[in-house]
Amino acid sequence: MRVLLTGSSGWLGRHLAPMLERAGHDVIGLDVRPGPPTTVVGSIADRAAVESAFSDHGPDAVVHAATLHKPDIARHSCERFVDVNVTGTLHLLEAAIRAGLDRFVFTSTTSLMISQAIRAEVSDQAHWLDRDMAPLEPRNIYGVTKLAAENLCRMKHLESGLAVVVLRTGRFFPEEDDMAHSIATGGENTKAVEFLHRRLTVEDAARAHVVALDRAPDVGYGVYVISSPSPFTRDECRDLKRDATSVILRYFPDAQELFEARGWSLPASIGRVYDPRHAETELGFRCATDFALVLDALRSGRALPFAHDPEWATGTPDGYL
Numbered sequence: 001m002r003v004l005l006t007g008s009s010g011w012l013g014r015h016l017a018p019m020l021e022r023a024g025h026d027v028i029g030l031d032v033r034p035g036p037p038t039t040v041v042g043s044i045a046d047r048a049a050v051e052s053a054f055s056d057h058g059p060d061a062v063v064h065a066a067t068l069h070k071p072d073i074a075r076h077s078c079e080r081f082v083d084v085n086v087t088g089t090l091h092l093l094e095a096a097i098r099a100g101l102d103r104f105v106f107t108s109t110t111s112l113m114i115s116q117a118i119r120a121e122v123s124d125q126a127h128w129l130d131r132d133m134a135p136l137e138p139r140n141i142y143g144v145t146k147l148a149a150e151n152l153c154r155m156k157h158l159e160s161g162l163a164v165v166v167l168r169t170g171r172f173f174p175e176e177d178d179m180a181h182s183i184a185t186g187g188e189n190t191k192a193v194e195f196l197h198r199r200l201t202v203e204d205a206a207r208a209h210v211v212a213l214d215r216a217p218d219v220g221y222g223v224y225v226i227s228s229p230s231p232f233t234r235d236e237c238r239d240l241k242r243d244a245t246s247v248i249l250r251y252f253p254d255a256q257e258l259f260e261a262r263g264w265s266l267p268a269s270i271g272r273v274y275d276p277r278h279a280e281t282e283l284g285f286r287c288a289t290d291f292a293l294v295l296d297a298l299r300s301g302r303a304l305p306f307a308h309d310p311e312w313a314t315g316t317p318d319g320y321l
Helices: 011-022 047-057 070-074 078-098 116-120 141-160 187-194 202-219 234-251 255-261 277-283 291-300
Strands: 002-006 026-031 038-041 061-064 103-109 127-129 163-169 221-226 272-274
Touching: 002 011, 002 047, 011 026, 011 202, 026 047, 038 047, 047 078, 061 078, 061 202, 070 141, 078 103, 078 141, 103 141, 103 202, 127 234, 141 163, 141 221, 163 202, 202 221, 202 277, 221 277, 234 255, 255 291
Parallel strands: 002 026, 002 061, 026 038, 061 103, 103 163, 127 272, 163 221
Antiparallel strands: none
């Protein structure tokens, strides 16, 4: 297929484009900045640019990964978030329907599932977050606009029959993250711990999109949380909030020793767990990298199986991933 990939010059796009090509697809990259995978330089907020990409290149499917991201909140107005994340998504959906495409994959975010209360971790137990959680009360303009875009995807599927798969991805960027209050060192330590409950690699994020593109016509419309599979169960949510270290050591008895040898620490508390089981049962997708693989790397001295770059700045002045 000829696949229109938006956000093609970004962190996800530069990993996803070659995977799509290896799967036998021709990639038409659309981004606000040039880059090796990018064929068309333009903004999805510009209807004319989107229409030109369709008329000039004739895509058979869309993978829509372009977005203004959470770090862009400091750089862009709420209006700009609506222009890109909502109106831009609408432009792509309508163009896809007019062109008679049969599949559309949308990169969403687990961030839209995080209310202010979940973020503040005021509960006495960890929150178990799967695609069925409700109500959705995103706490910032990023989450609000991504949820609005998801609803546009659902509406256009119902109106036209366009098959749409929505992927709510967990964290996969290499930049420095906001640290959990129980982990003092941050950096690689924080990322390693998050493979227990909220993170995935960019390679797994890209692979999920390739699988979703293939499965979309069979799914019709589906929303999936994409994150490394957690070893935990719902029954452990209270213990995770109260004494996460003990729960982790039930599953990985040498984890504390391995972490301490690197100057790291395990979390005292975990406030949320993402559950990607629907992606596994319905899409047949499971992340290849999990916490066990992180520990294997520590035991063997191999390179860690995830990227960490504290100098990385997600997006550009125009903010695409």
